Amino acid sequence: MAETGAEFGQQVSIRVADERDLGALAALRRAWLEERLGYPVEDPGFEASFAQWWRVELPRRTFWIAEVGSPRSGYTAVGSINVLEIVHMPRPGARGGRIGHVGNAFVLASFADRGVPAALLDAVVEHARARRYRSLLLAPTPGSAPFYRRAGFEPAGDGFLVLEP
Numbered sequence: 001m002a003e004t005g006a007e008f009g010q011q012v013s014i015r016v017a018d019e020r021d022l023g024a025l026a027a028l029r030r031a032w033l034e035e036r037l038g039y040p041v042e043d044p045g046f047e048a049s050f051a052q053w054w055r056v057e058l059p060r061r062t063f064w065i066a067e068v069g070s071p072r073s074g075y076t077a078v079g080s081i082n083v084l085e086i087v088h089m090p091r092p093g094a095r096g097g098r099i100g101h102v103g104n105a106f107v108l109a110s111f112a113d114r115g116v117p118a119a120l121l122d123a124v125v126e127h128a129r130a131r132r133y134r135s136l137l138l139a140p141t142p143g144s145a146p147f148y149r150r151a152g153f154e155p156a157g158d159g160f161l162v163l164e165p
Contacts, residue, residue, distance in 0.1 A: 013075075017064060022050075024067075024077035026051070028065075064120055066116045079111060079120055083128070084100065097133075102136055105117070135164050135165070136163045140161055
């Protein structure tokens with residue numbers, strides 16, 4: 001688990017998410033949309049739909065969650081990110097390799113300037129190194145592209161950025 005200092009002395013912990021985090025991840029996904037729209041979205045079936053998606057994706061995707069709090073006071077999720085592992089098919093004369101497709105990165109606006117996005121991305125890059133990915137690929141939003149470029153990602157065509165960890 002990685003930790004980063006946050007404003008007002010709060011520590012932000014980054015860890016791989018598991019089944020216990022399903023509700024928090026769904027809440028962050030809802031918050032992502034509602035922050036962009038500026039109003040609540042009524043969808044009483046969303047959490048069940050998200051849980052179904054999570055279970056389908058879990059064998060090939062790794063999720064991280066950023067949270068603040070303590071064992072005594074409890075934890076609150078403030079961000080998440082995931083990586084889809086893509087295994088390339090081998091061909092004669094070349095073995096397949098793995099790449100990671102970074103997706104669904106989101107940090108609550110109140111934590112975006114506290115090092116949380118960088119800490120989440122650091123966890124992803126370390127994961128890519130440990131899994132020996134040839135590259136990490138992502139399709140950034142216009143607002144997030146400068147952040148990823150500062151982290152070493154380079155243009156890869158068609159709006160994608162790539163990093164070779």
